Amino acid sequence: MDNRGPQAGRPVVIAKGVTKTYGRTRALAGVDLEVRAGEVLGLVGHNGAGKSTLMRVLAGLEGCDEGAVLVHGKEVSGEAGPRAADFRAVRMAYQETSLCPDLTIAENIWVSSRHCLPRVRWRRAAGDAVRRRLDEMFPGHGVSPRDRVEDLSIAQRQMVEITRASLVDRLDLLILDEPTESLGPDAARSLYDYVRRLTADGTAVLLISHRIREVLSVADRVAVLRDGAVTAERASAGLGEQDVLTLMGAHVAVPSDKERAAVSAGGPADGAVVAELRGATAPGLRDVSLRVGAGEVVGLAGLAGQGQQEVLERLWRPVRRDTKVRGTRAYVPGDRQRSGVLPLWSVAENLIVTAMRGLARQGLRRPAQERAAVGDWVERLAIRGGADAGITELSGGNQQKVIVARAFASTAELVLLDDPFRGVDVHTKTDLYGLIRQEAAQGRSVVWYSSENAEMAHCDRVYVFRAGRVVAELVGEEISEERIIAVSFAESDGEQSNE
Numbered sequence: 001m002d003n004r005g006p007q008a009g010r011p012v013v014i015a016k017g018v019t020k021t022y023g024r025t026r027a028l029a030g031v032d033l034e035v036r037a038g039e040v041l042g043l044v045g046h047n048g049a050g051k052s053t054l055m056r057v058l059a060g061l062e063g064c065d066e067g068a069v070l071v072h073g074k075e076v077s078g079e080a081g082p083r084a085a086d087f088r089a090v091r092m093a094y095q096e097t098s099l100c101p102d103l104t105i106a107e108n109i110w111v112s113s114r115h116c117l118p119r120v121r122w123r124r125a126a127g128d129a130v131r132r133r134l135d136e137m138f139p140g141h142g143v144s145p146r147d148r149v150e151d152l153s154i155a156q157r158q159m160v161e162i163t164r165a166s167l168v169d170r171l172d173l174l175i176l177d178e179p180t181e182s183l184g185p186d187a188a189r190s191l192y193d194y195v196r197r198l199t200a201d202g203t204a205v206l207l208i209s210h211r212i213r214e215v216l217s218v219a220d221r222v223a224v225l226r227d228g229a230v231t232a233e234r235a236s237a238g239l240g241e242q243d244v245l246t247l248m249g250a251h252v253a254v255p256s257d258k259e260r261a262a263v264s265a266g267g268p269a270d271g272a273v274v275a276e277l278r279g280a281t282a283p284g285l286r287d288v289s290l291r292v293g294a295g296e297v298v299g300l301a302g303l304a305g306q307g308q309q310e311v312l313e314r315l316w317r318p319v320r321r322d323t324k325v326r327g328t329r330a331y332v333p334g335d336r337q338r339s340g341v342l343p344l345w346s347v348a349e350n351l352i353v354t355a356m357r358g359l360a361r362q363g364l365r366r367p368a369q370e371r372a373a374v375g376d377w378v379e380r381l382a383i384r385g386g387a388d389a390g391i392t393e394l395s396g397g398n399q400q401k402v403i404v405a406r407a408f409a410s411t412a413e414l415v416l417l418d419d420p421f422r423g424v425d426v427h428t429k430t431d432l433y434g435l436i437r438q439e440a441a442q443g444r445s446v447v448w449y450s451s452e453n454a455e456m457a458h459c460d461r462v463y464v465f466r467a468g469r470v471v472a473e474l475v476g477e478e479i480s481e482e483r484i485i486a487v488s489f490a491e492s493d494g495e496q497s498n499e
């Protein structure tokens with residue numbers, strides 16, 4: 001499977017005046033865009049701007065209503081659809097993985113790449129191909145082609161998804177939709193090393209991401225999509241994060257020192273304790289003690305998989321003597337595909353499901369109150385698509401907003417956040433950080449695991465985890481990205497001897 005790209009700089013795929021409408025939603029409103037051989041083009045824009053829709057149209061997975069898509073100069077929009085031969089060399093790795101959970105990795109590869117695999121002993125051929133490519137792209141990936149997809153972690157599924165997209169006879173354009181949202185830093189670095197090798201061979205790469213700094217460090221050019229149209233295209237050289245945010249029309253409020261000071265001064269460390277772990281030891285946890293005060297935002301930081309999710313699990317299901325939790329709880333999963341959205345329900349139903357009991361009177365639901373609460377949240381978080389849309393009609397980031405709103409719309413005293421802001425745009429994230437602080441000011445407690453250390457700046461107290469232990473407790477102004485990174489990597493003698 002070699003990648004013979006065309007001459008660098010020549011257009012591989014061109015969109016001309018592309019429009020796409022779903023019911024009343026105009027997802028694309030006349031997009032003009034060119035992706036050239038040998039370049040990485042970054043595509044940025046708010047949740048619901050139309051990025052994923054545009055990618056599906058460019059990959060020939062969906063037709064457009066008006067306008068045209070040209071692949072190597074030939075107009076092919078009329079042939080879009082899963083079998084469109086002209087789009088074969090344009091492949092897409094999805095943000096929500098497209099893998100079948102019940103099948104093994106090798107079987108999934110066969111499903112999507114069978115045209116370039118032998119028909120006899122296909123399972124072994126698919127397994128060998130995917131293993132080779134995984135080794136090349138993500139050294140130390142830790143998966144076997146025989147593993148069933150549903151048993152993989154979210155990061156492993158993402159690695160397989162990206163690998164799957166690259167396994168073809170000929171690859172002219174690789175589209176990566178939020179590829180690193182679920183990957184750790186090492187895997188992200190490996191991916192971009194691979195991207196550089198691909199582009200050096202003439203393949204074009206279209207990278208969609210909400211991580212602007214990352215896009216600027218990888219992409220040669222950046223295009224901004226806003227309300228279904230490309231509103232700016234720039235070379236990345238010389239462009240800063242703030243320039244891109246301005247092009248996106250985002251107003252991003254970085255917390256000022258005064259606000260930070262207010263957070264630490266208001267830290268309710270002396271208030272009532274809502275949840276507590278005392279020397280908790282379990283698979284993945286070693287002698288963990290922590291406490292959460294009323295109205296306190298407590299962060300769980302450190303590298304991924306160091307015990308943070310086990311703590312959330314423990315607080316969600318406090319069955320042992322070493323865990324005490326008072327009051328009701330709500331959980332916001334980070335993996336919306338597996339345990340987040342109820343796919344057959346509308347936005348309103350998904351949002352209100354946990355709050356309806358609190359709104360009911362004598363066991364009877366009160367539709368008017370429910371509608372008002374839903375309307376309020378849809379407006380508060382600017383959920384694009386509206387209350388009556390089916391949840392799966394929403395863009396990924398907007399679905400995530402519904403899941404966050406569901407938890408905060410409930411009367412839960414303790415909200416558990418499992419890295420919930422992956423795939424959410426910068427502007428909305430800032431609104432959600434504000435929401436967490438407002439809710440905490442009203443006495444709600446939050447325990448927040450995040451893989452983005454910068455997010456921990458919005459917490460009152462942060463516990464940094466390493467190998468199942470708390471290795472540091474940072475309070476107020478002690479909380480900084482640098483400090484978290486330093487303690488995440490610091491290895492004490494005691495820890496090493498236990499590993």
Ligand SMILES: Nc1ncnc2c1ncn2[C@@H]1O[C@H](COP(=O)(O)OP(=O)(O)OP(=O)(O)O)[C@@H](O)[C@H]1O
Binds near residue numbers: 022026046054398
């Ligand atoms: N299958 C669909 N049915 C109905 N509406 C849809 C469908 N797919 C997308 N939309 C709508 O089209 C608009 C653009 O969605 P799209 O997923 O392309 O946005 P996006 O820029 O990728 O967002 P995100 O950053 O959140 O992933 C949204 O308003 C969305 O609700």
